Structure formats: structure tokens, C-alpha cells
Amino acid sequence: MAHLSFTGHDLDRDDHTRADPERLAAMRARGDARLLVLDGLLPQLDEHGLVISDLSGIGDDTELVYLGLRGGAPLFVQVPPEGDMRQAVTLRETMLALMRLDPAELAMFGGARSVADWHARHRFCARCGGHTQIAKGGWQRNCTSCEGQHFPRVDPVAIMLVENEGDLLMGRGKGWPDRAYSALAGFIEPGESIEEGVVREVLEEVGVKVRDVSYIASQPWPFPSQLMIGCHGFTDNRELTIDYTEIEDARWFTRAEVAEAMENGRHAESFIPPLPTAIASYMLTWWLEQD
Amino acid sequence: MAHLSFTGHDLDRDDHTRADPERLAAMRARGDARLLVLDGLLPQLDEHGLVISDLSGIGDDTELVYLGLRGGAPLFVQVPPEGDMRQAVTLRETMLALMRLDPAELAMFGGARSVADWHARHRFCARCGGHTQIAKGGWQRNCTSCEGQHFPRVDPVAIMLVENEGDLLMGRGKGWPDRAYSALAGFIEPGESIEEGVVREVLEEVGVKVRDVSYIASQPWPFPSQLMIGCHGFTDNRELTIDYTEIEDARWFTRAEVAEAMENGRHAESFIPPLPTAIASYMLTWWLEQD
Numbered sequence: 210m211a212h213l214s215f216t217g218h219d220l221d222r223d224d225h226t227r228a229d230p231e232r233l234a235a236m237r238a239r240g241d242a243r244l245l246v247l248d249g250l251l252p253q254l255d256e257h258g259l260v261i262s263d264l265s266g267i268g269d270d271t272e273l274v275y276l277g278l279r280g281g282a283p284l285f286v287q288v289p290p291e292g293d294m295r296q297a298v299t300l301r302e303t304m305l306a307l308m309r310l311d312p313a314e315l316a317m318f319g320g321a322r323s324v325a326d327w328h329a330r331h332r333f334c335a336r337c338g339g340h341t342q343i344a345k346g347g348w349q350r351n352c353t354s355c356e357g358q359h360f361p362r363v364d365p366v367a368i369m370l371v372e373n374e375g376d377l378l379m380g381r382g383k384g385w386p387d388r389a390y391s392a393l394a395g396f397i398e399p400g401e402s403i404e405e406g407v408v409r410e411v412l413e414e415v416g417v418k419v420r421d422v423s424y425i426a427s428q429p430w431p432f433p434s435q436l437m438i439g440c441h442g443f444t445d446n447r448e449l450t451i452d453y454t455e456i457e458d459a460r461w462f463t464r465a466e467v468a469e470a471m472e473n474g475r476h477a478e479s480f481i482p483p484l485p486t487a488i489a490s491y492m493l494t495w496w497l498e499q500d
Numbered sequence: 501m502a503h504l505s506f507t508g509h510d511l512d513r514d515d516h517t518r519a520d521p522e523r524l525a526a527m528r529a530r531g532d533a534r535l536l537v538l539d540g541l542l543p544q545l546d547e548h549g550l551v552i553s554d555l556s557g558i559g560d561d562t563e564l565v566y567l568g569l570r571g572g573a574p575l576f577v578q579v580p581p582e583g584d585m586r587q588a589v590t591l592r593e594t595m596l597a598l599m600r601l602d603p604a605e606l607a608m609f610g611g612a613r614s615v616a617d618w619h620a621r622h623r624f625c626a627r628c629g630g631h632t633q634i635a636k637g638g639w640q641r642n643c644t645s646c647e648g649q650h651f652p653r654v655d656p657v658a659i660m661l662v663e664n665e666g667d668l669l670m671g672r673g674k675g676w677p678d679r680a681y682s683a684l685a686g687f688i689e690p691g692e693s694i695e696e697g698v699v700r701e702v703l704e705e706v707g708v709k710v711r712d713v714s715y716i717a718s719q720p721w722p723f724p725s726q727l728m729i730g731c732h733g734f735t736d737n738r739e740l741t742i743d744y745t746e747i748e749d750a751r752w753f754t755r756a757e758v759a760e761a762m763e764n765g766r767h768a769e770s771f772i773p774p775l776p777t778a779i780a781s782y783m784l785t786w787w788l789e790q791d
Contacts, residue, residue, distance in 0.1 A: 292627070332626070332627070335632075338630070340629070359626070362653060
């Protein structure tokens with residue numbers, strides 16, 4: 210079975226330390242404390258993988274997130290000067306760098322990127338506009354002016370394989386590489402379940418009604434901090450009414466076309482399949498393995 | 501089968517109108533436009549259910565969220581003066597009022613409460629501290645000082661039934677009613693899948709390792725805006741090491757005890773089961789129906 214990318218980190222998140230300022234300070238002062246070095250929010254790699262340094266040169270008031278214990282040693286990441294809301298599809302260099310990481314490193318980078326980026330974009334209190342400061346080892350920010358407490362965001366996204374008579378519905382977003390198709394997806398909104406999100410998104414984007422939604426798998430997607438929730442469903446309606454303000458195209462693919470694309474990757478004839486780091490790639494592999 | 505509370509709203513969310521200011525203004529001006537009337541963030545009920553009024557008396561610059569079309573008529577909710585971060589367990593009156601709603605109304609109230617509360621707590625830009633204003637019919641807020649765009653939060657929470665030799669592990673939070681027990685739960689963090697969140701939370705709270713996590717069902721929980729993701733897993737370890745900073749107690753319950761509690765509700769002898777509006781109630785019903 211394929212691997213779910215951005216899962217399988219080898220950190221002990223050691224949440225008991227987060228809430229204890231003394232214990233946290235002691236972790237930071239330890240000789241074996243380490244820093245995951247990012248270039249802004251990009252991964253920085255050497256011949257061994259992600260660059261990890263000691264904490265020398267890090268001032269006491271530098272905002273660090275405590276990621277947890279790795280091989281028993283405390284690991285931190287620094288809050289960068291600027292956040293980043295660009296779409297992952299525009300981060301070609303990042304995506305290529307990610308392919309060089311082993312699965313546990315990729316997962317560690319993903320979580321670190323999400324939380325560091327969140328800090329950089331939440332230096333002010335949404336409630337009162339005051340300054341916020343890092344708290345709980347980087348798993349919270351508190352307002353310095355009001356009682357506001359703020360927590361890292363994780364945005365659940367429903368992503369779905371929709372099937373009709375053995376064919377699969379996929380679409381392509383604006384600005385995607387030529388001939389690239391993937392599973393339809395969208396943010397789950399307040400007031401709906403995962404399954405209701407699947408049905409609404411597909412109806413909005415291509416005008417068909419989905420039934421019998423089931424869950425496949427989940428993985429994080431750190432651009433900036435999505436929880437991708439992979440689902441499968443059926444539709445009895447093949448006729449698409451595409452909302453071109455949301456997507457660039459959508460169409461049906463045969464099982465043979467999906468198999469060919471997954472076999473040949475970016476050299477495929479039928480369509481360019483999603484990157485292996487995307488949960489859509491895992492879902493297509495899963496689907497091809499079903500009866 | 502039990503119903504998943506807060507699901508099954510009967511709104512067409514009509515997202516195409518959100519992004520179109522003219523269409524949105526026309527919706528607001530329609531004679532059949534209606535307002536879901538909240539008392540702050542509490543539901544307001546009359547003999548028919550939720551109180552719905554016309555828009556007379558609502559000024560043009562009042563912040564309204566466009567919830568969508570209900571029976572063809574546009575429905576709005578007003579952003580209240582104050583948000584609310586109290587825990588649902590402290591909102592006894594709200595919980596009792598909710599029990600009087602039919603399922604579609606409950607779901608409509610839940611979504612409206614979450615998004616209205618989010619607006620009230622996000623009048624400032626987390627990026628720069630500037631004022632934000634409502635956009636896209638209430639499904640976005642934009643900063644008036646920088647390029648910041650902000651979207652309603654939905655916080656995914658993993659909630660899990662953990663099983664060992666046919667018994668079920670449940671816990672109770674601080675401040676819960678006497679003898680009340682429910683499934684363990686916790687927020688999914690950046691950098692982990694649903695399944696990894698389940699394993700981490702159980703390990704943190706009671707010190708046992710969970711394997712073979714599977715998905716059961718999901719529902720929203722609008723206090724303030726969680727997506728509850730119900731899972732099941734097994735553990736080979738019955739010995740609990742409880743983190744009393746996080747929970748007040750946890751213990752194993754036999755199938756007979758769970759059945760008795762679900763049968764007798766708050767008059768049960770074994771323990772007080774979760775409210776029917778909680779996904780934990782659905783999950784326990786589901787579990788009792790398994791072989």
C-alpha cells in the first residue's frame with residue numbers, strides 16, 4: 210500500500226512540557242537541544258536530509274516552537290519573520306525538495322512549517338487588535354491586551370473520489386500544470402459533517418449529487434495547515450455542470466486511464482496524476498486496488 | 501440507527517451568491533428575506549421552533565451572514581456584539597433549548613452560531629492588528645489595513661472509543677456532572693492525521709497505546725466550531741496512567757454497563773452517558789450494535 214505523506218513523524222510531542230514554563234526553559238537550555246533550520250518556511254537540506262543545528266546564536270527572547278523530543282533530544286523551530294499563504298501548486302522548488310526527504314522527516318517538516326507559519330501570521334489578537342505573544346511552547350498565543358487565547362489552526366478539507374459505472378470523476382484547478390487532474394476537494398464549512406461537505410462541494414463544482422459517502426484515509430497538508438480527509442462516493446448522474454469560477458475543468462476517467470496515469474506519472478498519456486505527496490495519489494492507488 | 505446531531509440542515513448554501521456583491525444585496529432586499537433571530541449566541545425559540553423574523557429594522561450596514569436559501573427564501577443571521585468561548589458543558593440552558601429543536605433546525609442553528617461567533621471574535625486582523633470587515637456574505641473577513649483575508653474556523657477534533665477484551669475506555673472532564681463519562685477526545689494538531697491524533701491523545705490522557713484505528717462518523721459541534729471525528733480503536737493494555745491535569749478520571753466499562761447507561765440516560769446506575777446531541781452518544785449506540 211502507498212504511504213500517506215506527511216504522516217509518520219518520529220517525534221514525542223511531549224505535551225506535558227508545553228504547559229510548564231520551567232520545564233520548557235530547561236529543555237531549551239539542554240546541551241542536546243536542537244533547531245530544525247528552515248529557510249523562511251522552505252525546508253533546508255544537506256546531504257543527510259533536513260538541516261538540524263544546535264541552539265547557539267538563538268537569543269533568549271527569540272520565539273521558538275517546541276516540537277517535542279526526537280531520539281530523546283528536544284527539538285525546536287523558529288518563528289520566521291513572514292508567513293506564507295501562497296498555494297502549494299506555486300511552490301515548485303519546495304515540492305521538489307520535499308521529494309528528497311524520508312517519510313518521517315517529511316512529516317516533521319510539515320508539522321513544523323504549519324505551526325511556524327501560523328505564528329508568523331498571528332502576531333496580533335483577532336479579538337482586540339493587541340499584540341500577541343507565544344505561549345505553551347508555541348502551541349498557543351496569548352494577547353498582551355485582553356484575555357484572548359489563540360490556537361494553531363488546522364483546516365479540515367474534504368477530498369473525494371466520485372464514481373459512476375466504474376469511472377472516476379476528477380477535475381483541475383486554475384493555474385495547474387497542463388493535463389493535470391486530481392480529486393475534487395474543498396474546505397469543510399461550519400455546520401456540516403465531513404460527508405455533508407463532500408456532497409456540497411461536488412454539487413457546487415460539477416452539479417452532480419453524491420450518495421453513499423465513505424471515509425478512506427487522512428493526512429496533513431502543510432500549505433498552510435490543512436487536514437485532508439479522503440472520501441469515496443457514488444453518483445447516478447454523469448452529466449456535469451462545471452462551475453468555471455471554481456475549477457478549470459472536470460471529466461470522467463476510465464479505470465484504464467487512471468491506471469495508466471498512475472503507472473507513468475508525468476509522462477502519462479491519459480492525464481498527469483497528483484504528486485505522490487498528495488493524498489489524492491494515495492486515494493487513486495487505493496481505488497485501483499479495490500474490486 | 502441514531503441521528504448525527506447538528507447534521508441534516510435543509511439550507512441550500514448557495515455559494516455562488518456569496519462572491520457576488522450585487523446578487524447578495526438583491527437577496528438582502530428581497531421581501532421574503534428572513535433573519536434567524538439569536539439571543540446573542542443562544543437560540544431563541546417560540547412554539548414553532550427557532551424564531552425567524554423579516555429584515556425590517558436591520559440597518560444597511562449591520563453585519564449579516566448569508567446562510568443560504570431555505571425553502572427558496574434567503575436566510576441571514578446577525579453578527580452579535582460579543583463572541584463566546586465558554587465550554588458547552590457550562591451552557592446548560594442552551595443545551596436544554598437545543599433538545600426542543602427538530603434535527604434540521606438544530607443543524608441550521610449550529611452552523612449559524614459557529615459562523616456568527618467567529619465574526620464576533622475576529623473583528624481585527626491577526627496579521628497586522630487592523631480592523632476587519634465582513635466579506636463574501638459572511639464567509640470571509642478582509643483587513644481594511646493590509647491584504648489579510650480571514651476565513652471561518654472549523655477545528656477538527658478526534659473522539660474515540662477504545663476497546664480491550666470487549667470493554668470500553670471512557671473518561672470524564674473537569675467540571676462535568678457527577679458520574680458522567682464519555683469518549684476521550686482532543687484537537688487534532690498541525691502535522692498529524694486523524695489516526696495519529698487518536699493515538700497521541702489516548703497516550704497523553706491515559707497512557708495506553710491504540711492500534712487499528714478506524715473511522716465511524718462525523719458531526720459538527722458548534723461550541724464554538726468543532727468538527728467531531730468519531731473513531732474506534734483497540735488497545736492491548738488495560739493499565740491506565742491518567743493525566744489528571746487533562747481529565748478527572750478514566751476507566752473501563754463493560755458492554756452491559758454501556759448498554760444500561762444508554763438505556764436509562766441520566767437515571768442510569770453505571771454512569772451518566774453523553775447527551776444525545778453529542779457524537780459520543782451516536783458512537784456508543786453504534787458500538788452496541790456491533791457484534
